[in-house]
Amino acid sequence: MQQFDLRVLAREMVDQARTKGAVMAEAYGLEAKELSIEVAGGQVETMTQAEDRGLGVRVFRDDRMGYAFTTDLTRVALQATVDRALANAAWTGEDVHHRLPGKAAAYPRVDTLDQVIGQTSIEAKIELAKTVEATAKAADPRVKITERSAYQDSEYTVSVVNSAGVDVAYRGAYLGVYIYLVAEENGDNQTGFAMAYSRRLAGIDPVKVGREAAAKAVRMLGAKPVATRRMPVVCDPFVTTQLLGILAPGLTAEAVQKGKSLFAGKTGQMVVSPLISLIDDGCLDGGIGSAPFDGEGVPTSRTVLIGQGRLNAFLHNTYTATKAGQVSTGNGVRGSFKGTPEVGTTNFFLEAGAQSPEQLLGQISEGLYVTELMGVHTANPISGDFSLGAAGLLIENGQLTRAVRGVAIAGNLLTMLNAVDGVGNDLTFFSSRGAPTVRLKELPVSGT
Amino acid sequence: MTKRPPKDDLRDVLAVALDHGGDFADIFIQKKVTTGIGCEANQIERLNSGIDLGAGIRVIVGEATAYAYTNDLRKEGLLHAAKVASHAARGNRTNQPVVLTAAVPGIDLPVEQRPDQVAVADKVEQVLRANHHARSLDARIKQVTVGYADLTQEVTLVNSEGLYLEDESIRTRFVVHAVAADGAMIQTGYDAAGGTVGFELFREKAPEDLAQAAVDRALLMLTARPAPSGRMPVVMAGEAGGTMVHEACGHGLEADLVQKGLSVYAGKQGQQVASPLVTVVDDATLPGKYGTFRFDDEGIPGQKTVLIEKGVLRGYMYDRFTAGKDNCPSTGNGRRESYQHKPIPRMTNTLITPGNEDPAQIIKDTAYGLLVQKMGGGQVNTANGDFVFDVAEGYLIENGEVKHAVRGATLTGNGPEALKVVDRVGRDLGFSIGTCGKDGQGVPVSDAQPTIRMASLVVGGTGEPRQQGRAQGKIRRL
Numbered sequence: 001m002q003q004f005d006l007r008v009l010a011r012e013m014v015d016q017a018r019t020k021g022a023v024m025a026e027a028y029g030l031e032a033k034e035l036s037i038e039v040a041g042g043q044v045e046t047m048t049q050a051e052d053r054g055l056g057v058r059v060f061r062d063d064r065m066g067y068a069f070t071t072d073l074t075r076v077a078l079q080a081t082v083d084r085a086l087a088n089a090a091w092t093g094e095d096v097h098h099r100l101p102g103k104a105a106a107y108p109r110v111d112t113l114d115q116v117i118g119q120t121s122i123e124a125k126i127e128l129a130k131t132v133e134a135t136a137k138a139a140d141p142r143v144k145i146t147e148r149s150a151y152q153d154s155e156y157t158v159s160v161v162n163s164a165g166v167d168v169a170y171r172g173a174y175l176g177v178y179i180y181l182v183a184e185e186n187g188d189n190q191t192g193f194a195m196a197y198s199r200r201l202a203g204i205d206p207v208k209v210g211r212e213a214a215a216k217a218v219r220m221l222g223a224k225p226v227a228t229r230r231m232p233v234v235c236d237p238f239v240t241t242q243l244l245g246i247l248a249p250g251l252t253a254e255a256v257q258k259g260k261s262l263f264a265g266k267t268g269q270m271v272v273s274p275l276i277s278l279i280d281d282g283c284l285d286g287g288i289g290s291a292p293f294d295g296e297g298v299p300t301s302r303t304v305l306i307g308q309g310r311l312n313a314f315l316h317n318t319y320t321a322t323k324a325g326q327v328s329t330g331n332g333v334r335g336s337f338k339g340t341p342e343v344g345t346t347n348f349f350l351e352a353g354a355q356s357p358e359q360l361l362g363q364i365s366e367g368l369y370v371t372e373l374m375g376v377h378t379a380n381p382i383s384g385d386f387s388l389g390a391a392g393l394l395i396e397n398g399q400l401t402r403a404v405r406g407v408a409i410a411g412n413l414l415t416m417l418n419a420v421d422g423v424g425n426d427l428t429f430f431s432s433r434g435a436p437t438v439r440l441k442e443l444p445v446s447g448t
Numbered sequence: 449m450t451k452r453p454p455k456d457d458l459r460d461v462l463a464v465a466l467d468h469g470g471d472f473a474d475i476f477i478q479k480k481v482t483t484g485i486g487c488e489a490n491q492i493e494r495l496n497s498g499i500d501l502g503a504g505i506r507v508i509v510g511e512a513t514a515y516a517y518t519n520d521l522r523k524e525g526l527l528h529a530a531k532v533a534s535h536a537a538r539g540n541r542t543n544q545p546v547v548l549t550a551a552v553p554g555i556d557l558p559v560e561q562r563p564d565q566v567a568v569a570d571k572v573e574q575v576l577r578a579n580h581h582a583r584s585l586d587a588r589i590k591q592v593t594v595g596y597a598d599l600t601q602e603v604t605l606v607n608s609e610g611l612y613l614e615d616e617s618i619r620t621r622f623v624v625h626a627v628a629a630d631g632a633m634i635q636t637g638y639d640a641a642g643g644t645v646g647f648e649l650f651r652e653k654a655p656e657d658l659a660q661a662a663v664d665r666a667l668l669m670l671t672a673r674p675a676p677s678g679r680m681p682v683v684m685a686g687e688a689g690g691t692m693v694h695e696a697c698g699h700g701l702e703a704d705l706v707q708k709g710l711s712v713y714a715g716k717q718g719q720q721v722a723s724p725l726v727t728v729v730d731d732a733t734l735p736g737k738y739g740t741f742r743f744d745d746e747g748i749p750g751q752k753t754v755l756i757e758k759g760v761l762r763g764y765m766y767d768r769f770t771a772g773k774d775n776c777p778s779t780g781n782g783r784r785e786s787y788q789h790k791p792i793p794r795m796t797n798t799l800i801t802p803g804n805e806d807p808a809q810i811i812k813d814t815a816y817g818l819l820v821q822k823m824g825g826g827q828v829n830t831a832n833g834d835f836v837f838d839v840a841e842g843y844l845i846e847n848g849e850v851k852h853a854v855r856g857a858t859l860t861g862n863g864p865e866a867l868k869v870v871d872r873v874g875r876d877l878g879f880s881i882g883t884c885g886k887d888g889q890g891v892p893v894s895d896a897q898p899t900i901r902m903a904s905l906v907v908g909g910t911g912e913p914r915q916q917g918r919a920q921g922k923i924r925r926l
Contacts, residue, residue, distance in 0.1 A: 040708070046790060047536045048515040054500070068497040071519040077499065084497040091572045093491025122536075145709045147831075148887075182710060182831050189712070189831045225906070228678040258489050259590045260627060262634075338498055375858060378825040378838030382627055383634045387675070387858035387908045389827070389836030406834055408860045408908020410677065446677035446860070446908040 004073050006031055006055060007159035007169045013057050014161050016082045022059040022089075024100045026162035028295060029055045030337045035122070036152040039129040045148075047122075056337035059085045063094045069338050097323040100296070103165035107292040107299045108283035112172035114200040118155050125151045128206050132179050135210025136192075140183065142221065143192075143214045147180040158291070166297035174199050174288050176431070177209055183217035190403075192217025197431045199286050216371065223391060223403035225447035232367035233409065233443040234360055234395065237428040239370050240435035244278070244350055246379045246386065247413055248433075251278070251305045252331070252343035253320035260382045262414055266311045272417035274309035275353060282330050282346035289348070289432030295334035295341035303329045317343045349434040353423025357437040360422045362398040368445055369393045369400055370409065384413035390445075407447040416440060452614065453477065455548055457523045458606045462546055465507050465530040466608060470537050472508040472768070474607035475530075476745060477521065478787040480599060483563065487575045487594040490583065495568070504787040505529045507537035508769065515790045548612035553742040554749035555733045559618045561647035563598035570647070571596055578624050578655035585663045588670065590634075591627040592659075596620075598646075605747045613747045619738070619892060620649045621881070624658045628666035635672075635855065637665025638840070642881045642892075643736045665822065665841050668853050675842065675857030675907060681817035682859060682905045683810055683845060683872075686802075689880025690895020691823040693800050695835040696863040697721075697728060698895070699886070701755050701763075702781070702793040703770035705830050712833035712864055713761060721761045722867035725803060728756040730765055732780060732796035738881040738894040739796035746782035746791050753779045755798075756867075767793045785889035792887060799896035803873030807899035810872045812848040818857065818907055819843040819850055823880065833863035860906040874899030 006029030017025035031053035038046040055078070056069035066089030070081040133149035153175035161167045176197035182189050194213035198204050235243065247262075255261035263271060282300025284290050293299055296318050304312045316324070317332030320343055333344030361369065374389030387410035393400040424437030458475055465473040479501045486494035503526055504517040514536035516529040563571075575594045582592040598620045605613040621642030628635050639661035641653045684692060700711040707714075713721060722728075732750030734740055741750045746768050754762045766774070767782030770793055782791035811819060819842060826837030839857040843850045879896040 044512050046513040046515060048517070048790070049532050049536065050517045050788065051519070052502075052517070052788070053519055065493075066495055070499045070501075072499055072501045073519075081499070087568070088495035088497060091492055091568055092495050093493065095491065147708060147710050189709075191829060191831045259629070338500070339496065340494060374827045374829065374834070374860075375825065375836040375838055377827070378836075378858070380636060382636055385856045387838070387856050389834065389858065389860045389908070391834070405832070406860060406862065406906065408677070408836070408858050408906060410675075410856055410858065410908050444677055446906055448679060448906075 006053065006157065007161065009055060009073060009078060010159050010161040011167070013055065013078055013082055014163050016079065017057060017059045017086065018163055020082065020086055022061050022086060024060040024163050026058045026100055026160070026296070027055055028334065028337055029159040030156060032154055032156035034154045035125065037126050037129050037150060039126065039133055039149045040146045042130060042133065044126055054337040055081070057082055057085045058340060059089055060098050061086065061089045063096055063098055064089045064092045065098055066092065067340050097319055099318050099322045100162045100164040101166060101298045101318050101328065104299045110283050110290045110292050112170060112199060112290060114173055116201045117153055117173045117175050120201060128177055128204065131206040132177050132210040135207045136179055136181055136214040139211050139214035140218045142183045142185050142218055143181055144184040145182040147182065149179040151177050160293065160295070160297035162297060168293055168297050170292050172291065175201060175204065177204055177206055179209060179213045181213050181217055183221055185221045188221055190217050190220035190223065195430060197288050199288065203286070219393065220391065220403045220405065223405035225406040226368070226394060226404050226445060227448055228446045230442050230444050232364045233440045234364070234367060234369045235438050235440070236369065236371045237426060237435050237437055238430060239373055240350065240438045241430050241433050242373055242376045243413065244435055245433060246376065246381050248345050248348055249381045251314055253314040253316045253324055254343040256314055257320060257323060262384050263311055269311055270309045271311045272306060272309050272414065273420040275420050275423045276306055276309055276417055277304065277351040278306040279304055279351060280315055280331065280345050280348050284347040287347035287432060289346035294330045294332040296332035298328045298330045298332060300330040300346060315343050315345065317341055347432050349427065349429065350436060352425050352427035352436045355422055355424055357424045357426055360424055360437055360439045361395055361400065364395045365397055367395040368404060369395050386411065386413060407445050409443050409445055411443055416443065452604045453521060453523065453526065455612060459546055459548060461505070461526045461530045462606060462608055464527050465505055465534050468534045468537060470507040470509045472608055473506060474605065474746065475503060475505050475526070476787055477503040477604040479602045480786070481564065483571065483598050485571055485575050485596040487579045488591070490579065492572060492575065502787040503529065504789070505533045506790055507533045509537045512537065513790055517788050546608055547610050548606055549610050551611055551613040551743065551747050554751065555742060557617065557644055557740065557742055559646040562600070563618060563620060563646050564600050566647045574622070574650055574655045578659040581656040582624060582626050582659035582663050585660065586667055588628045588630050588667060589626055589663055590629045593625040595623040607747065611747045613743060615743050617644060617741060618646055619644055620646055622649060622655065622658060624662040626662040626666040628670050630670045633670055635666050635669035637662045637669060639665070640881055642738050644738065644740045645736045668841065669855045672853035672855035675854040676844070677908055679904050679906050681814055681901060681903055682820060682907070683814055683817060683901045684820045684897065684899065686807060686874060686876035686878035686897065686899045687822065688820045689823045689878060690799060690897045691826045691837045691880065693728060693897050694795065694798055694884070694895040695826040695828040695837055696861065696866050697756065698795045698798045699828050700830045700833060700863055701765055703764040703766045703774065704793050706764050707770055707773055711830045716761045717763070719761055720759050721864050722756050722759040723870040724759040725873045726756060726759050726867055726870050727801040728798070729754050729801060730781065730796055730798045734797045737797045737879065738892045741796070744780045744782045745784045746778065748778045748780040748782060750796065751780045765793045765795065767791050783891045785891055789889045792889070794886065794891050795884060795893050797894045797896070799877070800898060800900065802875050802877045802898040805872055805874050807874035807876050810874055810899055810901050811845060811850060814845050814848060814901065817845045818854070819845050828863065835863055836860045858908040860908055866902055866905060869903040870900050871903050872901040
């Protein structure tokens with residue numbers, strides 16, 4: 001790969017934009033080295049190695065913003081990209097709240113780069129994916145098919161330069177393993193899934209991941225629907241994390257300012273059960289979503305969004321903070337150089353409670369333990385209404401008795417979070433989001 | 449491409465890719481030029497232009513695939529990626545020097561108004577027209593989001609079997625999303641249009657029409673009652689779109705899932721898997737549709753494939769790799785999101801073909817059930833066939849009449865079971881567009897179906913279950 005220093009190119013783009021008439025300008029560069037290995041039947045099925053890079057430039061003129069990006073880093077292409085951004089700025093809405101952040105006094109110390117990941121051989125990484133699969137197959141003879149057992153890692157450099165004095169870069173890396181498999185018995189096929197992501201190679205336990213996926217698939221064999229009725233529902237950490245994900249957009253100031261948040265105007269009020277505390281922490285030690293600064297170069301921070309049921313704060317980037325007369329929380333998130341920094345979560349999680357998952361189940365005479373949701377992307381983040389396919393296990397007299405599938409659960413997220421009457425002590429992260437087991441007093445379950 | 453790499457260079461790169469052996473290699477070079485416009489809070493918030501240029505190099509050895517991609521399209525950059533892929537593959541060298549021959553498309557994809565020749569001002573105008581119209585319709589409309597996107601893509605593809613291909617494709621998409629509020633109640637509605645077309649998209653559907661549809665849906669949901677819950681007959685209108693066929697059987701008929709034993713349709717060729725009223729095809733050649741193409745991303749011409757004929761399973765959707773395993777030709781379903789991904793079997797435009805019945809009569813003949821007027825998104829577990837999809841607009845049917853609107857409904861079912869209980873099929877046909885996700889890759893697809901009735905599906909609402917044995921269910925407000 002032709003070597004470029006994206007931070008230097010970013011500086012050049014900002015200077016160029018200013019020379020060509022931008023009042024403010026910002027360039028964001030991302031270069032990444034990715035590796036992914038997929039294994040099935042003890043053999044490598046697909047190995048992908050990539051070097052990926054690009055720059056995006058944001059310019060402001062007459063209170064209007066324009067954006068353009070390119071993966072072509074030749075001088076001519078970079079100039080054309082700046083020109084396109086400036087041309088685009090002619091058509092967007094005038095908005096006096098556009099600002100770029102200045103240089104920060106200090107950035108949080110976040111350890112994002114485990115050098116060991118890059119130094120480890122591909123063979124050792126293949127072995128990790130193979131171990132996940134072998135462990136899963138050895139765990140139970142009914143584990144028959146591996147859809148995919150995978151290893152992946154990424155090592156990347158982020159650069160942000162702007163005309164207000166920001167000129168920063170950092171390097172990061174993460175890795176993960178995951179497996180999708182199928183257990184089979186008497187013509188019945190059930191899927192199991194498990195994953196683990198970490199900032200450190202030593203943080204991955206392939207044996208645990210393999211065993212977990214096998215157990216999940218096997219326990220679903222023979223699953224049947226239940227009769228339609230209301231019952232207590234316990235959500236495992238993965239399901240709770242997925243449900244909280246629907247809520248996340250509503251906790252951004254952007255949603256509030258656009259009238260799209262369930263939480264608008266409720267700061268200081270009790271909005272959910274007092275057992276619920278929701279946190280976003282951009283400098284969480286070891287967090288996959290951790291970084292010293294966000295996509296605009298603003299230092300990351302820890303924000304208590306909901307504290308013991310009470311709405312405390314919203315997430316901000318520089319634009320929403322300016323508009324609200326507040327300070328950015330360092331949540332100007334960008335997934336790549338292809339887009340502008342939006343307000344988003346970093347490490348977003350529900351704080352652990354006191355009870356063990358067994359204690360939460362133990363008090364239920366009949367209920368549903370939900371381990372799988374389908375159609376989460378169809379839930380409505382604005383109204384909070386959801387109606388989702390669900391699968392899991394029946395709880396009878398505090399014990400998990402038989403597998404359940406083909407049912408739907410429905411309700412409203414706020415109503416549901418108000419009905420939480422137990423939070424587990426098993427906070428588990430799935431990449432950058434996490435939650436413990438949560439018990440709901442009652443939810444309508446549709447089945448036969 | 450500003451300049452496509454010379455054929456001779458690509459031949460050299462292929463040779464390096466196969467240096468350590470391999471059964472097959474290809475180079476996929478892609479240039480994507482995009483425009484994205486976003487309007488929200490009554491102003492154009494975003495105008496984004498992009499150029500994404502890159503190459504993906506694949507080497508297949510037996511059952512293994514090595515893939516490398518890069519943004520560096522100089523010969524040195526491609527050779528480096530080829531070495532990486534070749535090093536990862538390591539087979540027995542079996543290949544001879546390659547003679548590259550140009551591929552011939554099966555269909556033409558005429559675009560009348562190329563997006564790169566339409567002024568940004570005109571694109572912005574369509575977005576603002578939709579925004580203004582939506583906001584003018586009702587005071588309860590609190591927020592309107594309008595999105596416009598166009599893509600002009602150039603592909604150069606060569607492979608070790610001697611294929612050389614230069615292709616161009618164009619897609620345009622327009623989405624309107626409306627938020628309506630009345631007191632504490634907030635509801636949303638959306639409508640979208642898109643295809644392998646240029647700016648002529650707006651001749652077929654004016655921005656105002658899409659705005660109207662989105663607003664109507666959001667307002668309707670304000671007064672809708674909670675959907676009933678439990679098992680009941682479901683009528684899906686032709687206009688509802690094709691999410692059901694996509695989820696209920698489409699994914700399960702993709703050959704990679706079938707070969708891995710991850711599909712309930714595995715090993716069922718020639719068997720009755722659906723009602724005799726049901727015929728399902730995947731057709732990449734439908735003019736202008738969102739999933740249409742001249743060539744798939746492995747250089748195979750787009751084609752029409754009969755998947756289920758009168759209820760009998762006829763075939764699966766193949767890419768080169770899975771076709772090789774089954775000793776059959778690829779059906780031209782090898783697609784990839786971009787140069788960053790290897791091709792896998794994917795749907796294109798997937799539909800249940802129309803029958804003979806009058807759609808209105810199907811509703812008239814339904815004593816009780818749910819009418820799905822517009823479907824939202826969905827998901828399927830192909831291993832057991834369970835699927836779910838969201839109802840964006842639905843109504844209760846009582847004694848053959850369409851009654852009040854319902855909100856918050858999800859349909860849950862099992863693919864083979866749902867298709868077996870199809871007992872009525874209308875003569876209409878309605879399309880919906882979407883981005884289909886699989887293995888972390890999103891590709892543009894469209895899906896379609898006529899008005900159909902399914903004797904029984906699980907509706908997951910928040911309303912009371914219908915009492916057994918009562919002719920008319922009463923839905924209580926919660």
